[in-house]
Amino acid sequence: MLLSLRIENFALIDTLDLTFTDGLNVLTGETGAGKSILLDAIDLILGGKALSSMLRTGESRTLLEASFSLTPNLNTWLADTDIDPLDDLLVCSREISTQNTLRSRFRVNGVVVNKQQVAQLREQLIEVTAQGQAVQLGRADRQRQCLDGFGGEPLLKQRQQVTKAFARWQNITTELNTFRQNEQQRLQNIDLLRYQLQELDAANLSDPNEQTNLEQELQRLSHSVELEQQSYQVYQLLYEQDQGDACGDLLGQAESVLIDMSQYDSQLEPILELVQQALTQVQEAGSLINAYGNTVETDPEQLQSVEARLMELKQICRKYGPSLEDAIAHHQTIQSQYADLTGEGQSLEELEQTAAEYKAKLQQACAKLTALRQKAAQQLESRILQELKPLALDKVQFQVGLQSISPTQHGADQIQFLFSANPGEALQPLSESASGGEMSRFLLALKACFSQGEGVGTLIFDEIDAGVSGHVAQAIATKLYHLSQNHQVLCVTHQPMIAAMADAHFQVQKQVVMQGAKSARTKTAERTVVQVTSLDDQQRRQELAEIAGGQTTQQALTFVDSLLQQAGQVRQSYANGKTATQSKKAKKRAVNSA
Numbered sequence: 012m013l014l015s016l017r018i019e020n021f022a023l024i025d026t027l028d029l030t031f032t033d034g035l036n037v038l039t040g041e042t043g044a045g046k047s048i049l050l051d052a053i054d055l056i057l058g059g060k061a062l063s064s065m066l067r068t069g070e071s072r073t074l075l076e077a078s079f080s081l082t083p084n085l086n087t088w089l090a091d092t093d094i095d096p097l098d099d100l101l102v103c104s105r106e107i108s109t110q111n112t113l114r115s116r117f118r119v120n121g122v123v124v125n126k127q128q129v130a131q132l133r134e135q136l137i138e139v140t141a142q143g144q145a146v147q148l149g150r151a152d153r154q155r156q157c158l159d160g161f162g163g164e165p166l167l168k169q170r171q172q173v174t175k176a177f178a179r180w181q182n183i184t185t186e187l188n189t190f191r192q193n194e195q196q197r198l199q200n201i202d203l204l205r206y207q208l209q210e211l212d213a214a215n216l217s218d219p220n221e222q223t224n225l226e227q228e229l230q231r232l233s234h235s236v237e238l239e240q241q242s243y244q245v246y247q248l249l250y251e252q253d254q255g256d257a258c259g260d261l262l263g264q265a266e267s268v269l270i271d272m273s274q275y276d277s278q279l280e281p282i283l284e285l286v287q288q289a290l291t292q293v294q295e296a297g298s299l300i301n302a303y304g305n306t307v308e309t310d311p312e313q314l315q316s317v318e319a320r321l322m323e324l325k326q327i328c329r330k331y332g333p334s335l336e337d338a339i340a341h342h343q344t345i346q347s348q349y350a351d352l353t354g355e356g357q358s359l360e361e362l363e364q365t366a367a368e369y370k371a372k373l374q375q376a377c378a379k380l381t382a383l384r385q386k387a388a389q390q391l392e393s394r395i396l397q398e399l400k401p402l403a404l405d406k407v408q409f410q411v412g413l414q415s416i417s418p419t420q421h422g423a424d425q426i427q428f429l430f431s432a433n434p435g436e437a438l439q440p441l442s443e444s445a446s447g448g449e450m451s452r453f454l455l456a457l458k459a460c461f462s463q464g465e466g467v468g469t470l471i472f473d474e475i476d477a478g479v480s481g482h483v484a485q486a487i488a489t490k491l492y493h494l495s496q497n498h499q500v501l502c503v504t505h506q507p508m509i510a511a512m513a514d515a516h517f518q519v520q521k522q523v524v525m526q527g528a529k530s531a532r533t534k535t536a537e538r539t540v541v542q543v544t545s546l547d548d549q550q551r552r553q554e555l556a557e558i559a560g561g562q563t564t565q566q567a568l569t570f571v572d573s574l575l576q577q578a579g580q581v582r583q584s585y586a587n588g589k590t591a592t593q594s595k596k597a598k599k600r601a602v603n604s605a
């Protein structure tokens with residue numbers, strides 16, 4: 012429940028402190044007096060859109076603060092958010108400043124909070140019903156929200172299921188369409204890769220040095236005759252010269268001479284050693300070249316096969332190289348691309364099957380939602396009719412039309428509120444057939460349907476009585492009073508009958524005052540100021556007379572007294588009804604326990 016409101020430097024308000032009561036709080040005042048400014052302040056505190064034009068002219072900072080009584084749910088929210096209760100209060104404030112840019116800060120019990128947190132609080136603290144909502148209520152989406160809200164937790168949960176199922180079905184449908192578009196390209200790619208794979212598989216590539224090795228072998232095979240002859244020539248030079256001494260013979264001779272010499276001079280021994288090593292190496296080289304010469308042979312078949320393989324590798328490298336190493340890497344890459352494109356991913360058939368399954372699940376979820384909506388629609392129809400009856404609409408017909416449409420994220424139902432205020436006349440869409448006053452009462456009845464049990468603490472009505480008069484206004488007054496017995500109600504009205512039902516009555520006035528003269532040179536200037544007075548009984552009679560008749564004549568005051576008497580009767584009959592219901596319940600409990 013809203014306990015108090017403090018406003019500083021906002022629109023036409025300098026400073027304002029208001030204390031509210033439980034039950035029905037009524038704000039009255041002439042048109043343009045500033046009633047909506049107060050509601051705007053409450054809206055801003057709880058997350059409404061801030062504009063720099065909202066600040067009091069000449070001021071750069073506004074402070075708005077509302078105190079609410081705590082409820083178990085609010086206590087839980089405070090505990091979850093790590094904010095301490097403040098003397099059993101919840102104090103929400105908003106500071107808006109305009110130094111260069113518009114800045115705004117929300118606080119709860121002095122702790123800075125963000126907009127989402129304020130939005131969570133708002134759901135529990137206030138619900139505003141304004142004239143503009145009549146237009147919104149004509150919209151199909153708003154009517155759907157109303158019906159779903161009325162259906163409660165099970166219906167809202169099912170709607171979430173539908174939203175999830177729809178998102179899944181939409182995703183798979185997009186995937187499927189993309190898959191279909193890509194299919195032609197995919198099949199072409201598979202063909203191309205298959206051809207390349209066959210070619211590369213056949214080439215049997217594994218060693219990146221194969222080409223270099225084969226080129227060397229080619230040289231050897233194509234010069235085998237020369238190599239054989241030259242090997243023999245080298246062997247002779249080193250080892251067995253036909254004519255003259257071979258290198259080995261000459262080194263042997265040098266060795267003998269050096270052996271003799273070193274008998275006389277031991278300094279020659281290292282030289283002897285070098286000659287002996289040279290001799291050993293020459294002998295080894297001779298034996299190796301001899302062996303090599305024996306292996307070299309002319310092999311035209313091998314030469315042909317090397318040439319053919321080299322030709323093949325060159326072609327492969329031209330297509331997939333430039334080097335053999337690149338061609339081998341390309342082979343590995345296309346192997347995995349081919350695997351990706353063929354069968355290892357999802358096939359078109361699999362995707363089509365999954366899409367069909369998701370669609371069936373979506374349809375099932377929608378069907379369940381439709382069934383819950385049908386049930387909720389029946390209940391809402393009878394509840395609305397029940398609530399409209401005392402609002403001087405006892406002959407009204409109301410129906411919630413449900414028409415099947417293709418599934419959407421909100422289900423597969425087109426919802427339309429159908430209404431007829433006049434007996435014998437066909438039901439028409441609410442937005443087309445209800446008059447302004449009928450729409451206001453419909454809004455009020457709808458609010459009443461939602462307002463039983465736990466819910467928001469404060470219901471705010473901004474001129475819900477627009478366009479009505481006489482006994483209809485009285486019916487609205489009675490309904491507002493009934494609502495105020497379960498919730499605190501804050502109501503802006505021009506109707507004396509509604510104002511007469513108030514538990515607390517505030518008069519909003521706009522005055523022009525002289526301000527300034529802070530120094531001798533400063534001129535005084537006119538300023539418009541909104542003031543709010545909490546009326547005592549006497550003041551209240553005067554204000555009621557003012558709004559009833561426009562002047563406080565004796566006649567108007569007599570009318571006001573009759574209104575206050577009528578209000579007393581409404582209170583009394585509500586109290587009697589409540590007592591009767593309570594004793595009925597007590598009796599039932601006694602019977603049950605006996």
Ligand SMILES: Nc1ncnc2c1ncn2[C@@H]1O[C@H](COP(=O)(O)OP(=O)(O)OP(=O)(O)O)[C@@H](O)[C@H]1O
Binds near residue numbers: 064
């Ligand atoms: N941000 C603002 N700055 C200055 N003046 C403003 C601002 N907002 C509203 N006003 C003025 O304050 C006055 C009160 O406006 P408000 O809408 O609160 O009146 P009201 O009492 O709700 O009137 P009605 O009964 O006609 O709806 C009007 O003269 C309006 O032009």
